[in-house]
Amino acid sequence: MKLPEHARSKSDKPLEVVRFSIRQDEDGWPPVSVEALWAESRGLDRLSIVSVPFFVAGVAPGDVVLTVWHEGERWASTVDLRGGHSVIRVGTFPEERGETWAVDKLNEFENMGLTCESSGPPFWLVAVDIPAGADIASIKRHLESGEKVGLWEYEEACVGGEWQDA
Template identity: 40%
Template sequence: MKRSDADDRAGLVKVFFHIRVEDGWPPVGTESMWARPVSDDVVELDNVPFFARGVSCGDHVRVVRDDNGTLTAVEVVEWSQRCTVRVVPFRAGPLQGDRQRVLDEFAAVGVTGEGIEQYNIVALDVPPTADLSAVKRLLRDGAELGWWDYEESNIGDAWADAV
């Protein structure tokens, strides 16, 4: 795939996702993600989405290129089996909105992620090898303790089946 110099980060390209905003959420209508070209019209996502729904890091996504060379996602062609969960730590809660503390809590159960200061949100990347029951327990416990709220953005049957 051809890419501009601005998008040339170790062979990665930027892919844009158009997002439907409902009742003010999410706070953006477009999100860009880094991706690695797989073919002329398919890329593999290389980071965790903060707002795009139904996609996860590692997914293969079909893209279209507009006249300006901008790549826009149109469909997931292969799911990576990774789950995406978003966590919003409460500023007034025990974690005081600390995104790194959220990441530290989930590292203990084999989950990584990224935080974004502007919206005080953490996007968790849950690998298929993670103990999904432990991850779900931590999410529920943290919500009950007033640490955070969370949203399951992209999950599968194994996640739904985990207790």
């Protein structure tokens, strides 16, 4: 698993991989049943998420999760502490747009001071990490206006009260 450039330990601790089980809906979405994220140790069986999830719902960078070991792999069991970030997924239909679109969206959101990752083919999702204190109202307006004119669709993967109040 390749470590994204922004997913670095803030304390020089080695990063670990934690896996999340994902429930798929009747249409098979999301297209994976497991997602692995980078995380930093916070002590016995606790990890702080550092990468932006594409498919896991209810988890954001900075969240601390409790983990269990199963067959030599670390699995998240529950969120123990919220880190104050939100995650939004932005996507389009891959046959209409592709890599250029995803790179443009990454740049667009990063120019707003946000951290993003692109899933690449075949889905071309952009996972957007929105830190606490960001201009949520402006970000939300931007997302809604792009959706209204058909540039993308977005979903709230993990949002808190700050997002809901904007």
